[in-house]
Amino acid sequence: MIKVQNLTKDYGHLRAVDNISFTIPKSGIIGILGPNGAGKTTTLKMMTCFMPPTEGTVFIDEKNIYQNSVEIRKMIGYLPEGCPIYTEMNVVDFLYFIAELRDIPKDSVNRRVKEMIDSCGLEEVVGKEIGELSKGYRQRVGLAAALIHDPEILILDEPTSGLDPNQIAEIRSLIKQLGKEKTVLVSTHILSEVEAICERVIIIDRGKIVADASLEEIQSSFHNQNRIYFEIQSKKDADILPEFEAIKGVESLQLFSKHEEDMITKFFINYSKDMDIRPELYNFIKKNKDWTILEMRTEQHSLEDIFRQLTEKGEEVAHA
Amino acid sequence: MHNIITIAKREIKSYFFTPVAYILMTIFLLITGWFFGSELFLVNEATMRNIFALTPLIFIFFIPAVTMRSISEEKRSGTIELICTSPVKDSEIVLGKFFAAFSLLVATIFSTIIYVIILLILGKPDGGVIVAGYIGLLFMGSAYASIGIFASTISKNQIVSFIVSFFIIMVLYLLDKFMYFIPTWLGSILQYISVDYHFQNIARGVIDSRDIIYYLSLIFVFLFFAWNSLTKRKYLST
Numbered sequence: 187m188i189k190v191q192n193l194t195k196d197y198g199h200l201r202a203v204d205n206i207s208f209t210i211p212k213s214g215i216i217g218i219l220g221p222n223g224a225g226k227t228t229t230l231k232m233m234t235c236f237m238p239p240t241e242g243t244v245f246i247d248e249k250n251i252y253q254n255s256v257e258i259r260k261m262i263g264y265l266p267e268g269c270p271i272y273t274e275m276n277v278v279d280f281l282y283f284i285a286e287l288r289d290i291p292k293d294s295v296n297r298r299v300k301e302m303i304d305s306c307g308l309e310e311v312v313g314k315e316i317g318e319l320s321k322g323y324r325q326r327v328g329l330a331a332a333l334i335h336d337p338e339i340l341i342l343d344e345p346t347s348g349l350d351p352n353q354i355a356e357i358r359s360l361i362k363q364l365g366k367e368k369t370v371l372v373s374t375h376i377l378s379e380v381e382a383i384c385e386r387v388i389i390i391d392r393g394k395i396v397a398d399a400s401l402e403e404i405q406s407s408f409h410n411q412n413r414i415y416f417e418i419q420s421k422k423d424a425d426i427l428p429e430f431e432a433i434k435g436v437e438s439l440q441l442f443s444k445h446e447e448d449m450i451t452k453f454f455i456n457y458s459k460d461m462d463i464r465p466e467l468y469n470f471i472k473k474n475k476d477w478t479i480l481e482m483r484t485e486q487h488s489l490e491d492i493f494r495q496l497t498e499k500g501e502e503v504a505h506a
Numbered sequence: 507m508h509n510i511i512t513i514a515k516r517e518i519k520s521y522f523f524t525p526v527a528y529i530l531m532t533i534f535l536l537i538t539g540w541f542f543g544s545e546l547f548l549v550n551e552a553t554m555r556n557i558f559a560l561t562p563l564i565f566i567f568f569i570p571a572v573t574m575r576s577i578s579e580e581k582r583s584g585t586i587e588l589i590c591t592s593p594v595k596d597s598e599i600v601l602g603k604f605f606a607a608f609s610l611l612v613a614t615i616f617s618t619i620i621y622v623i624i625l626l627i628l629g630k631p632d633g634g635v636i637v638a639g640y641i642g643l644l645f646m647g648s649a650y651a652s653i654g655i656f657a658s659t660i661s662k663n664q665i666v667s668f669i670v671s672f673f674i675i676m677v678l679y680l681l682d683k684f685m686y687f688i689p690t691w692l693g694s695i696l697q698y699i700s701v702d703y704h705f706q707n708i709a710r711g712v713i714d715s716r717d718i719i720y721y722l723s724l725i726f727v728f729l730f731f732a733w734n735s736l737t738k739r740k741y742l743s744t
Contacts, residue, residue: 234591259593266591270584272516274523286512287592331588 187211188233188339188369192242195228195393202228204393205242215365217384218373221497225393226373227267230343233371234264246339260288263337267344267373269328273317277308277327280316281334288335302330306360322353329360340370346379358383377493391497404492414455414464417481418471419448426451426477433470435463454485509594513602517576518609526575530568531614537564542621552629554621558639558709561615562702565650566679570671572610573654574664576603577736582662600655600733607651615643635711642708645721646701650675652728659735675701 188210195203203225210216220226232239235255244251246258272280281299290298303309306326311319316327325345332340345361346354362383364370374380380387380401387404389397397404420426427439435457442452457463464484471477521527538557545556577599580586589599625631650671657671658664682700685693697703701724704717 231587236587236591256593256595259591262591264587264591266584266587268584270588272520272585273583274520275516279519283512283516284588284592287509287589287594289508289593 187245187247188371189245190229190233190242191245193229193232193239193244194241195225195232195237196240202393203232203239206390206393206395207242208388208395208398210369210371213365213367213369214386215361215370215372215384217380217387218371218390219377219380219387219493220373220375220390222375224375224390224497226375226390227343229390230264230341230371230373234262234341235259260335261338263332263335263340265325265328265332265340265342265345268347269325271316271324271328271331274315276313276315277319278303278312280327281330284331285334290335298334298336302334306330306333307356322349322356325349325353325357329357333364338368340364340368342370342372344374345372346374346376354379389493389496396496397492412457412459413485414457414467415442415452415481415483415485416455416479417450417452419450419478419480421449421476427453429474430455430467430470433463433466435461435466450480509598510602510605513589513594513599514605514609517603517606521572521606521610526572527610527613530571530610531617534564534568534614535617538618538621542618546624546628552625552631554625554631554636554639557618557621558643561643562646562679562705565647566672566675568614569607569611569647569650570654570657570668570675573603573607573651573658573671574668575658576607576655577658577732578661578664578667579658582664596736597733600659600729600736603658604652604655604729604732607655608648611647611651612644615640615647632711635709638711638713639709641713642705642717645708645718646705649701649721649724649728652725652732653678656728656732656735659732 190206190208193203193206194201206225206229218226218229231237232251233244235251235258238251244258246261249258249261251258272283275283278299281302282295285295285298303312306329308323308326308330311323311327316324319327329342329345332342342361346357349357358379361370361372365383365385372379372384384401386400387397388395389404418426427441430436430439436455437458438456440454440456442454444451455467468482471479538560541556541560542554545551545553577586580589590596622631622636625636653674654667654671657674658667660670661667678699678701680700682693682697682703685697688696698720704720707714707717
């Protein structure tokens with residue numbers, strides 16, 4: 187269990203992390219989300235005992251980063267931002283070096299290194315110099331190094347930045363696999379990443395937690411309204427929007443675009459969450475012979491909207 | 507201890523993976539070889555005196571060049587985060603780096619043993635002075651190395667590290683070279699602080715505990731500074 191208590195970090199006059207507290211129970215994947223410079227990396231650096239907080243503390247299984255720093259470091263596997271590794275070493279040498287630093291018993295070193303090479307898909311590059319590897323492979327070497335001592339907690343700082351879509355998918359599925367038995371903390375500024383792998387999200391902005399809840403909770407707390415997107419072609423006049431106002435349950439209309447030549451109107455209808463007006467809408471449009479529905483779909487408030495709303499306002503919302 | 511060895515081993519390997527070690531050792535042997543040869547063949551003397559007089563000067567360049575990257579490169583590339591978040595103490599990192607530089611130093615110094623062999627074949631050199639000279643070189647070189655390690659902790663930039671360690675060593679070396687211009691009471695203090703003075707004592711063949719203690723305390727002080735500067739990241743921004 188990880189318990190972060192009132193964590194604060196000042197860099198000179200700049201407060202990078204401001205009184206952050208959260209608790210993470212055993213296992214699962216937790217995303218730390220925030221725009222660049224929000225304090226994610228600083229928070230992780232303090233949790234991994236790279237630097238101490240200005241105030242506050244972190245407990246891991248009742249162990250404290252001040253008193254039990256070495257023990258905590260033994261429990262954590264950490265992939266720092268940008269995945270720094272010794273570029274002049276070759277992959278196997280590097281893994282043996284990390285294994286030695288991590289005090290892996292002599293009789294299981296060979297086995298562990300081999301397991302890491304298998305599970306991180308490094309067979310093809312074992313003998314190569316790390317400096318020659320592609321970014322995706324380098325990231326995997328970093329991940330192998332973070333995992334070699336089989337830590338209970340895995341902290342990954344932007345593990346997929348700079349990778350191509352295939353590599354991202356691979357790393358994500360690897361992380362998902364790991365999340366089944368370990369606590370995995372992933373920091374990222376990429377929203378789709380959080381949606382793809384995380385069970386819980388902690389959104390940080392300007393050093394403060396602005397939201398901390400499961401993915402569904404965050405999304406549903408923003409769903410006071412439902413939203414439908416329409417694309418309708420009209421045979422006569424293109425100005426069809428006002429006619430929808432009369433329908434019961436419609437709260438507001440929002441024009442997206444209007445093409446005068448082919449008389450296509452694209453717009454959104456917002457309606458209250460409590461009643462489903464979709465059948466009514468459909469029947470209404472069907473009655474009007476001049477109209478053809480080209481498209482009709484429910485719009486989700488995407489995490490992106492939520493993220494933007496939360497981090498731009500910088501207010502404390504949706505604290506579950 | 508285990509961690510110190512692990513870090514030192516990796517560092518030594520990286521000296522030899524990059525051309526640093528080869529270039530420095532070659533240059534060192536070229537310079538000393540020229541002076542050795544000229545003394546032996548032109549002056550016809552079977553001594554290492556010239557080499558022992560010259561090496562402290564060469565080391566002023568040589569050792570900062572060896573140590574300049576040791577920690578600053580880790581800081582620049584971010585690998586410092588990798589080793590500082592593994593269960594390794596900061597003091598172990600500093601000592602590991604120091605022993606790596608020390609090993610390269612030993613290898614370099616003892617590559618000149620070939621000169622001693624030549625002397626033994628061609629003449630009758632004074633064995634005691636030569637052994638003392640080597641001991642002196644080891645102590646002095648280690649002291650320089652500890653200064654170099656300290657300098658490499660203060661910046662991400664290798665050039666800065668080089669210049670800082672070069673400067674500190676240069677000052678310590680030159681301290682007893684201005685004896686004529688200063689009052690005697692100050693002179694004896696400066697002389698005691700100067701690295702070269704103690705080396706010349708040892709190189710004469712007199713191994714005095716004062717000189718050994720001087721070098722050991724210099725090594726200790728600068729390694730302590732290095733440790734202190736490395737843990738600074740914990741109190742200041744990096």
